[in-house]
Amino acid sequence: MSLYKALNQPMCRSSSQIHRNTQFQFPNPPPPPPPPPTAKMPFTLLLFVHRKPDVSPEFFKIEYEKHIEHVKRLAWDTFPLTHKRTYIARTTVDTPPEGASERNALTPATVFAGKQSDYDYDVMAEVTFVDKAGFEAFWKKTSLPEAEAELRAHEKEFMDAKKFGVVVVGDLLMTEGN
Known part of the structure; x- marks a missing residue:
């Protein structure tokens, strides 16, 4: 199920429906940030x-x-x-x-x-x-x-x-x- 569909589904009342409707993954997680430059200690x-x-x-x-x-x-x-x-x-x-x-x-x-x-x-x-x-x-x-x-x-x-x-x-x- 797409993120758009999951977020626009009507609210459900049973715990099984809540569990099923809230399990989604972001399509492409953002890449990790680049490593910091070599830090100099003031x-x-x-x-x-x-x-x-x-x-x-x-x-x-x-x-x-x-x-x-x-x-x-x-x-x-x-x-x-x-x-x-x-x-x-x-x-x-x-x-x-x-x-x-x-x-x-x-x-x-x-x-x-x-x-x-x-x-x-x-x-x-x-x-x-x-x-x-x-x-x-x-x-x-x-x-x-x-x-x-x-x-x-x-x-x-x-x-x-x-x-x-x-x-x-x-x-x-x-x-x-x-």
């Missing part, structure tokens, strides 16, 4: 960057944004897929709040949970490469003597290199709202 790093103690948050942000452009120019075709920067919200105060860190005594973070010292860094950057090999190519290019010298010279103007931190991201899960 390689993501989190960078925690601190400004020098004598640098304002505003100056730090301006210089860090310039710095990313230097990195992009020097890394050229190996620059990461994304370089997302999240700056800590800071206010300037005359009197340090309770628990203020020495570094940010007069520029505390706007903290909802935790301590001021938990948020001593000024920007957290999420840097994603197509895969680990992409990161390694980037690292190789930005570690060339001329590139490294230019980047380090600029960093000395605004960044505290001793406090710089980088960590590799493991699983990345995301939940979106409606």
